[in-house]
Amino acid sequence: MGLNVLQKFGKSSSLKSEIELPLAPMASVFTVILVFLIKSAALDVTSLSPSSDLSLPEVSVTSEIPDALKIEISKDAILVSDKTVMTLENFNPTARAPSSVDSESPFQLLVKALNFERGESKNQQDSRLVIIADQQAPYQLLKQVMASAAKVGFMDLRLVVVKGGE
Amino acid sequence: MSLSSKLFKQSEGLDQDVPINIASIIDCFTVLITYILAAASFVSLGALEASIAGTHPMGAMASSAVVAPQPIALAHLDIQASNQFEMKTSIDGHAEKKPLTFEQIEGEFAAFKEKNPSLKAVTLSSADAIPYENLVKVVALIRKIGIPVVFSGRPDE
Numbered sequence: 001m002g003l004n005v006l007q008k009f010g011k012s013s014s015l016k017s018e019i020e021l022p023l024a025p026m027a028s029v030f031t032v033i034l035v036f037l038i039k040s041a042a043l044d045v046t047s048l049s050p051s052s053d054l055s056l057p058e059v060s061v062t063s064e065i066p067d068a069l070k071i072e073i074s075k076d077a078i079l080v081s082d083k084t085v086m087t088l089e090n091f092n093p094t095a096r097a098p099s100s101v102d103s104e105s106p107f108q109l110l111v112k113a114l115n116f117e118r119g120e121s122k123n124q125q126d127s128r129l130v131i132i133a134d135q136q137a138p139y140q141l142l143k144q145v146m147a148s149a150a151k152v153g154f155m156d157l158r159l160v161v162v163k164g165g166e
Numbered sequence: 167m168s169l170s171s172k173l174f175k176q177s178e179g180l181d182q183d184v185p186i187n188i189a190s191i192i193d194c195f196t197v198l199i200t201y202i203l204a205a206a207s208f209v210s211l212g213a214l215e216a217s218i219a220g221t222h223p224m225g226a227m228a229s230s231a232v233v234a235p236q237p238i239a240l241a242h243l244d245i246q247a248s249n250q251f252e253m254k255t256s257i258d259g260h261a262e263k264k265p266l267t268f269e270q271i272e273g274e275f276a277a278f279k280e281k282n283p284s285l286k287a288v289t290l291s292s293a294d295a296i297p298y299e300n301l302v303k304v305v306a307l308i309r310k311i312g313i314p315v316v317f318s319g320r321p322d323e
Contacts, residue, residue: 026188031195033195034199037199037202037203050211062213065212073298135297135299139245139295157218158213160212161214162209162211
């Protein structure tokens with residue numbers, strides 16, 4: 001009896017030592033997940049990274065964001081291709097950029113910056129402009145920005161919004 | 167037994183004995199997946215299309231592609247300071263004004279477009295204080311019907 005128990009114990013202990021977690025299928029699953037995540041991340045990249053203090057409006061009807069010149073309007077500044085062109089105080093133009101000439105208005109500087117960026121871009125005939133504006137930005141500021149853009153020849157606007165809502 | 171066959175047998179035995187350490191690979195993958203998920207932005211961005219009726223020669227060409235030079239039907243939406251809306255239409259020079267609520271915009275413009283297929287775009291103007299959020303919502307409503315929206319390119323309008 002005692003021998004039987006010992007024999008059984010010996011058997012079960014040897015069984016325990018042989019059982020291994022099947023990690024190979026787990027690794028396969030992880031590989032698939034990783035590939036899928038990397039692929040979807042690569043597809044979603046639009047080289048668009050709005051400032052953290054920017055609150056974008058939310059609408060349901062949208063299209064893709066094109067790869068075009070970007071202008072960002074926040075409470076504190078207007079940025080063209082991530083470079084500050086105009087400083088704002090609660091959406092009102094305040095200080096001029098250090099490089100500006102005294103006679104130049106802030107919106108003339110914006111026109112200059114847009115012209116410069118257009119000259120730098122690969123496709124100089126592209127009339128698309130991506131506007132990333134805070135949802136509280138008043139139309140008064142927006143129309144000044146749009147007028148500046150129109151002067152340079154940016155006629156097709158893409159207003160960046162958060163998909164969803166309604 | 168020759169030396170070479172001994173070595174072959176030894177190496178064969180080694181091949182069978184050495185297991186691949188998958189546990190560390192899984193650890194690595196778990197960290198990578200966690201990092202990618204944490205870094206991924208779950209806010210999905212999109213864009214709304216609109217145009218500017220401008221003064222630049224190239225812009226004039228671009229805007230003429232959207233707005234016909236002498237359209238038979240014209241439509242304009244004005245967002246007033248009180249957040250009220252006014253629809254201004256013109257068919258062969260016969261102008262009309264109509265106050266609207268936000269809910270009526272889609273229906274009214276859809277009906278106008280149906281009656282006047284020559285309508286190429288809706289021009290949009292607004293009171294200075296109206297926030298961008300409200301503008302975008304109106305643009306989205308009009309785009310939903312399939313009519314392009316044109317903003318005024320003049321700062322004084």
